[in-house]
Amino acid sequence: KQEVTQIPAALSVPEGENLVLNCSFTDSAIYNLQWFRQDPGKGLTSLLLIQSSQREQTSGRLNASLDKSSGRSTLYIAASQPGDSATYLCAVLSNSGYALNFGKGTSLLVTP
Protein backbone atom coordinates (compact mmCIF):
# COMPACT_ATOMS: atom_id res chain seq x y z
CA LYS A 1 0.00 0.00 0.00
CA GLN A 2 1.40 3.37 -1.00
CA GLU A 3 2.26 5.60 1.94
CA VAL A 4 2.96 9.30 1.43
CA THR A 5 4.73 11.34 4.10
CA GLN A 6 5.28 15.09 4.19
CA ILE A 7 7.85 16.89 6.29
CA PRO A 8 7.61 19.27 8.02
CA ALA A 9 3.99 19.24 9.18
CA ALA A 10 4.12 23.00 9.71
CA LEU A 11 6.50 25.76 8.73
CA SER A 12 6.68 29.47 9.48
CA VAL A 13 9.05 31.73 7.55
CA PRO A 14 9.51 35.48 7.09
CA GLU A 15 8.54 36.99 3.79
CA GLY A 16 11.21 36.77 1.10
CA GLU A 17 12.78 33.51 2.19
CA ASN A 18 13.26 30.57 -0.13
CA LEU A 19 11.86 27.33 1.28
CA VAL A 20 11.62 23.63 0.57
CA LEU A 21 8.78 21.25 1.35
CA ASN A 22 9.48 17.54 1.36
CA CYS A 23 7.44 14.56 0.28
CA SER A 24 8.37 10.87 0.37
CA PHE A 25 6.53 7.80 -0.86
CA THR A 26 7.07 4.11 -0.24
CA ASP A 27 6.31 2.55 -3.65
CA SER A 28 8.36 3.91 -6.54
CA ALA A 29 6.03 2.39 -9.15
CA ILE A 30 4.12 5.59 -9.83
CA TYR A 31 2.55 7.27 -12.83
CA ASN A 32 2.93 10.77 -11.51
CA LEU A 33 3.22 13.00 -8.48
CA GLN A 34 1.24 16.16 -7.92
CA TRP A 35 1.54 19.10 -5.57
CA PHE A 36 -1.64 20.86 -4.45
CA ARG A 37 -2.41 23.99 -2.51
CA GLN A 38 -5.33 24.11 -0.08
CA ASP A 39 -6.60 27.35 1.41
CA PRO A 40 -8.75 27.26 4.57
CA GLY A 41 -12.34 26.37 3.78
CA LYS A 42 -11.53 25.75 0.14
CA GLY A 43 -10.87 22.88 -2.18
CA LEU A 44 -7.52 21.81 -3.60
CA THR A 45 -5.79 23.58 -6.45
CA SER A 46 -3.26 21.67 -8.53
CA LEU A 47 0.11 23.45 -8.61
CA LEU A 48 2.43 21.10 -10.45
CA LEU A 49 2.21 17.62 -11.93
CA ILE A 50 5.37 15.61 -12.56
CA GLN A 51 5.16 12.54 -14.75
CA SER A 52 7.19 9.52 -13.67
CA SER A 53 9.58 10.05 -16.59
CA GLN A 54 10.28 13.66 -15.61
CA ARG A 55 12.73 15.04 -13.07
CA GLU A 56 11.14 18.42 -12.39
CA GLN A 57 8.47 20.93 -13.27
CA THR A 58 8.43 24.68 -12.83
CA SER A 59 5.67 27.24 -12.60
CA GLY A 60 6.59 30.79 -11.72
CA ARG A 61 8.25 30.81 -8.29
CA LEU A 62 7.51 27.11 -7.77
CA ASN A 63 9.78 24.25 -8.70
CA ALA A 64 9.01 20.62 -7.98
CA SER A 65 11.52 17.81 -8.35
CA LEU A 66 11.02 14.07 -8.44
CA ASP A 67 13.50 11.31 -7.61
CA LYS A 68 11.43 8.22 -8.23
CA SER A 69 14.14 5.72 -7.32
CA SER A 70 14.54 7.16 -3.84
CA GLY A 71 10.83 7.89 -3.41
CA ARG A 72 11.25 11.62 -2.85
CA SER A 73 9.91 14.89 -4.15
CA THR A 74 10.57 18.46 -3.10
CA LEU A 75 8.59 21.63 -3.68
CA TYR A 76 10.78 24.70 -3.77
CA ILE A 77 9.15 28.10 -3.29
CA ALA A 78 11.33 31.08 -4.14
CA ALA A 79 10.98 34.51 -2.56
CA SER A 80 8.01 33.55 -0.41
CA GLN A 81 5.09 35.95 0.03
CA PRO A 82 2.30 36.16 2.63
CA GLY A 83 -0.11 35.07 -0.11
CA ASP A 84 1.73 31.74 -0.23
CA SER A 85 0.36 30.89 3.22
CA ALA A 86 -1.70 27.71 2.81
CA THR A 87 -1.47 23.96 3.25
CA TYR A 88 0.53 22.16 0.57
CA LEU A 89 -0.38 18.59 -0.21
CA CYS A 90 1.66 16.02 -2.07
CA ALA A 91 -0.12 13.15 -3.84
CA VAL A 92 1.05 10.22 -5.95
CA LEU A 93 -0.74 8.09 -8.48
CA SER A 94 0.55 4.54 -8.23
CA ASN A 95 0.72 2.18 -11.21
CA SER A 96 -1.70 -0.11 -9.43
CA GLY A 97 -4.34 2.51 -8.65
CA TYR A 98 -6.85 4.80 -10.26
CA ALA A 99 -6.76 7.57 -7.71
CA LEU A 100 -4.26 9.65 -5.81
CA ASN A 101 -2.70 8.82 -2.44
CA PHE A 102 -2.24 11.96 -0.37
CA GLY A 103 0.18 13.01 2.32
CA LYS A 104 -1.12 14.87 5.36
CA GLY A 105 0.21 18.17 4.12
CA THR A 106 2.56 20.93 5.23
CA SER A 107 0.93 24.01 6.72
CA LEU A 108 2.92 27.06 5.60
CA LEU A 109 2.74 30.50 7.17
CA VAL A 110 4.67 33.35 5.57
CA THR A 111 4.85 36.35 7.87
CA PRO A 112 5.22 39.94 6.59
Add this chain to the structure above:
Amino acid sequence: NAGVTQTPKFRILKIGQSMTLQCTQDMNHNYMYWYRQDPGMGLKLIYYSVGAGITDKGEVPNGYNVSRSTTEDFPLRLELAAPSQTSVYFCASSRGQGNSGNTIYFGEGSWLTVV
Protein backbone atom coordinates in the same frame (compact mmCIF):
# COMPACT_ATOMS: atom_id res chain seq x y z
CA ASN B 1 -16.88 27.84 -16.24
CA ALA B 2 -18.10 26.15 -13.05
CA GLY B 3 -15.72 23.14 -12.91
CA VAL B 4 -16.69 20.79 -10.06
CA THR B 5 -19.67 21.86 -7.98
CA GLN B 6 -20.64 20.30 -4.66
CA THR B 7 -23.75 20.82 -2.58
CA PRO B 8 -24.46 21.38 0.24
CA LYS B 9 -21.44 23.24 1.61
CA PHE B 10 -22.41 22.65 5.23
CA ARG B 11 -24.75 20.16 6.84
CA ILE B 12 -25.49 18.88 10.33
CA LEU B 13 -27.00 15.42 10.57
CA LYS B 14 -28.34 13.47 13.50
CA ILE B 15 -27.07 9.94 14.11
CA GLY B 16 -29.00 7.50 11.96
CA GLN B 17 -30.17 10.02 9.38
CA SER B 18 -29.37 9.66 5.71
CA MET B 19 -28.38 12.24 3.15
CA THR B 20 -26.87 12.67 -0.31
CA LEU B 21 -23.95 14.90 -1.20
CA GLN B 22 -24.34 16.14 -4.75
CA CYS B 23 -21.46 16.56 -7.18
CA THR B 24 -21.58 17.70 -10.77
CA GLN B 25 -18.86 18.64 -13.26
CA ASP B 26 -19.19 20.47 -16.55
CA MET B 27 -15.86 19.47 -18.12
CA ASN B 28 -17.06 16.19 -19.66
CA HIS B 29 -14.60 14.26 -17.53
CA ASN B 30 -14.81 10.48 -17.43
CA TYR B 31 -13.18 10.02 -14.03
CA MET B 32 -14.83 11.21 -10.83
CA TYR B 33 -13.85 10.68 -7.19
CA TRP B 34 -15.08 11.18 -3.66
CA TYR B 35 -12.55 11.83 -0.91
CA ARG B 36 -12.90 12.62 2.76
CA GLN B 37 -10.48 14.69 4.79
CA ASP B 38 -10.30 14.46 8.55
CA PRO B 39 -8.51 17.20 10.56
CA GLY B 40 -4.74 17.02 10.17
CA MET B 41 -4.99 14.10 7.79
CA GLY B 42 -4.56 13.64 4.09
CA LEU B 43 -7.45 12.88 1.79
CA LYS B 44 -8.73 9.33 1.69
CA LEU B 45 -10.57 7.89 -1.29
CA ILE B 46 -14.13 6.72 -0.64
CA TYR B 47 -15.36 5.76 -4.12
CA TYR B 48 -14.41 6.49 -7.70
CA SER B 49 -15.91 6.11 -11.15
CA VAL B 50 -14.21 5.71 -14.53
CA GLY B 51 -17.35 6.47 -16.52
CA ALA B 52 -21.12 6.48 -16.47
CA GLY B 53 -22.47 3.25 -15.01
CA ILE B 54 -19.12 2.19 -13.52
CA THR B 55 -18.15 2.70 -9.88
CA ASP B 56 -15.65 1.10 -7.55
CA LYS B 57 -14.64 1.22 -3.91
CA GLY B 58 -11.73 3.20 -2.63
CA GLU B 59 -9.89 2.96 0.66
CA VAL B 60 -12.77 3.84 3.03
CA PRO B 61 -16.13 2.91 1.40
CA ASN B 62 -18.02 1.57 4.43
CA GLY B 63 -21.16 3.53 5.23
CA TYR B 64 -21.35 5.15 1.79
CA ASN B 65 -22.90 4.46 -1.58
CA VAL B 66 -22.50 6.08 -4.98
CA SER B 67 -24.09 6.01 -8.40
CA ARG B 68 -23.02 7.36 -11.79
CA SER B 69 -26.01 7.48 -14.11
CA THR B 70 -24.60 10.37 -16.16
CA THR B 71 -21.13 11.65 -17.03
CA GLU B 72 -21.79 14.89 -15.16
CA ASP B 73 -23.12 13.68 -11.81
CA PHE B 74 -21.62 11.54 -9.06
CA PRO B 75 -23.71 11.71 -5.87
CA LEU B 76 -22.47 10.25 -2.59
CA ARG B 77 -25.07 8.81 -0.23
CA LEU B 78 -24.58 8.38 3.49
CA GLU B 79 -26.85 5.77 5.01
CA LEU B 80 -27.42 5.71 8.78
CA ALA B 81 -25.00 8.54 9.57
CA ALA B 82 -22.49 7.95 12.38
CA PRO B 83 -20.23 10.40 14.27
CA SER B 84 -17.23 8.80 12.54
CA GLN B 85 -18.53 10.24 9.28
CA THR B 86 -18.01 13.80 10.52
CA SER B 87 -15.53 15.09 7.97
CA VAL B 88 -14.98 17.31 4.97
CA TYR B 89 -15.94 15.65 1.72
CA PHE B 90 -14.35 16.54 -1.60
CA CYS B 91 -15.54 15.56 -5.03
CA ALA B 92 -13.04 15.63 -7.89
CA SER B 93 -12.84 14.84 -11.57
CA SER B 94 -10.26 14.27 -14.30
CA ARG B 95 -10.39 13.63 -18.02
CA GLY B 96 -8.64 10.32 -17.85
CA GLN B 97 -6.38 8.27 -15.69
CA GLY B 98 -3.41 10.00 -14.21
CA ASN B 99 -0.84 8.15 -16.28
CA SER B 100 -1.64 10.38 -19.22
CA GLY B 101 -0.90 13.47 -17.20
CA ASN B 102 -4.45 14.52 -16.57
CA THR B 103 -4.89 17.21 -13.97
CA ILE B 104 -7.47 16.49 -11.29
CA TYR B 105 -9.95 19.22 -10.37
CA PHE B 106 -11.54 19.48 -6.95
CA GLY B 107 -14.77 20.93 -5.69
CA GLU B 108 -14.73 23.31 -2.72
CA GLY B 109 -15.79 20.69 -0.21
CA SER B 110 -18.81 19.79 1.90
CA TRP B 111 -18.52 20.08 5.68
CA LEU B 112 -20.58 17.41 7.39
CA THR B 113 -21.13 17.09 11.13
CA VAL B 114 -22.97 14.11 12.62
CA VAL B 115 -24.29 14.66 16.15
